[in-house]
Amino acid sequence: MKDDSLLVHSGRDPQRHYGIVNLPVYHASTVLYPSLESFKKRAVGDQKYRAVRYGAYGTPTTNALADAVAELEGGQGAVVTSSGLAAVTFAITAFVGQGDHILMVDSVYSPTRGFCDTVLKRFGVNTTYYDPLESESISALFQPNTRLIFCESPGSLTFEVQDIPALAAAAHQRDILVLLDNTWATPLLFKPFDKGVDISIQAGTKYISGHSDLVIGIITARTETLFRRVKDTTMVFGEIAGPDDCYLALRGLRSMGARLKQHQTTTLKIARWLQACPGVKRVLFPPLPEDPGYKIWKRDFKGASGVFGVVLHTESEQAVAHMVDGYRFFKIGASWGGYESLVLPASLKKIRTASRWTESGYVLRYSIGLEDPDDLITDLVQGFKRLNDTVRS
Ligand SMILES: Cc1ncc(COP(=O)(O)O)c(C=O)c1O
CATH class of the missing domain: 3.40.640.10 (Type I PLP-dependent aspartate aminotransferase-like (Major domain))
Structure with a gap:
């Protein structure tokens, strides 16, 4: 089978x-x-x-x-x-x-x-x-x-x-x-x-x-x-x-196979959109050809799920809070893999010991749910507007 x-x-x-x-x-x-x-x-x-x-x-x-x-x-x-x-x-x-x-x-x-x-x-x-x-x-x-x-x-x-x-x-x-x-x-x-x-x-x-x-x-x-x-x-x-x-x-x-197919399609669309977003320094998602893990991912994996990281240009907690607190679809919460989209802050500098995380920029983890990708992108667009307004003020 x-x-x-x-x-x-x-x-x-x-x-x-x-x-x-x-x-x-x-x-x-x-x-x-x-x-x-x-x-x-x-x-x-x-x-x-x-x-x-x-x-x-x-x-x-x-x-x-x-x-x-x-x-x-x-x-x-x-x-x-x-x-x-x-x-x-x-x-x-x-x-x-x-x-x-x-x-x-x-x-x-x-x-x-x-x-x-x-x-x-x-x-x-x-x-x-x-x-x-x-x-x-x-x-x-x-x-x-x-x-x-x-x-x-x-x-x-x-x-x-x-x-x-x-x-x-x-x-x-x-x-x-x-x-x-x-x-x-x-x-x-x-x-x-x-x-x-x-x-x-x-x-x-x-x-x-x-x-x-x-x-x-x-x-x-x-x-x-x-x-x-x-x-x-x-x-x-x-x-x-x-x-x-x-x-x-x-x-x-x-229903996991059917859900994963939708998670993969939506996540790739959103990850590519984020890559082109001026507020974003780097998207941490191996299925993107620009990701350092792409070659091994392509060799060993049969597809992608819907969880990835984003390194922002800003380090301002206040600006990030303004962005994520106002999201309509991305809810703040632990875990991932469910049907609704989530976002979570990642404090890497405090965690790593063998391979220190030295990169500047606030890191967020996104779990992409089963919502319509365009609705999620609209949510992200509005979030970046709030973030920019706070950084500028
Ligand atoms: C990679 C990974 N492994 C294990 C776990 C633990 O799973 P559980 O929440 O069921 O204890 C998590 C939870 O977030 C996880 O992200």
Whole structure:
């Protein structure tokens, strides 16, 4: 099956549910067994990882979402978590122990950084941040105890594209695992396991759900062994997503391909318009040929989603506030990938450590929704008028 058909058909089997199109929501803690013997055998062999045996280890609804995402990403198995951040932290936790070292990309989503600098550090796992543009020379940063390299491509807020195949080739020579936060590309636009990734992470909160109404995460593994390691970890922690959220995420998944096509078309139009806008210094969006990440993006990705950054000429917080506070469509708020457009300030100078952000100009992140592109451009035009009026006054 091709991806568009997988989006529609994976993770469901109507004939097992009275012909009902969508898999029903199974609410469960207790699962009953007909005999002592069957109860005692409930976690033997494969049963431990795939059977429905207790609500905290998975229900038909959580398993359906995991199976659908695993199939789309091309992995052997997936685990659903309570948020995208939980998918990141449990994926890392599954593979490290006291005395280990990890490599973390400097452009990573800030809370991932927070986990490394607090919990991992407290448990004796050291983190080295690396430049997102680093590739073959990454091996200079490997230590004898390096267990994994964590990538996020394009990176949060600044959208650098990482050379994942080159990083993976270097890492695998030393038996180092490659973990990727693949949320920007979704399971459709970057196929992680074809590019050397071992563990792929989705914040299903974004494009998979698509409606800004839930938080959820999915960890997909390249092999059955890696999947079991992740599942063992989430089961030990009692980590799971609620069935209603899994249902909503599955429902979102069905229309993700169609939504992404519209996100891509509108975003390209808006990004090109912004490039020509006098108030804009630079648009940070790899699908633009002028972007430094374009070459690798074109080689490795199957398309674009709708999140990008803009470096403005002004540094005036007051002028930017005047611009964004007055937007009609672009709402100010965290997260992205939903149906309505969002804007958010990015304070990069305070975040980066391995590849300092020295460029002048206020940085904003835009998430383009499903509104009409001309309406969004009108909103941006009026915003720049407000910004210019404030700068001039
Ligand atoms: C790249 C990336 N990964 C992970 C997350 C975390 O997802 P969640 O909000 O579901 O915890 C986010 C959230 O914004 C994100 O941008």
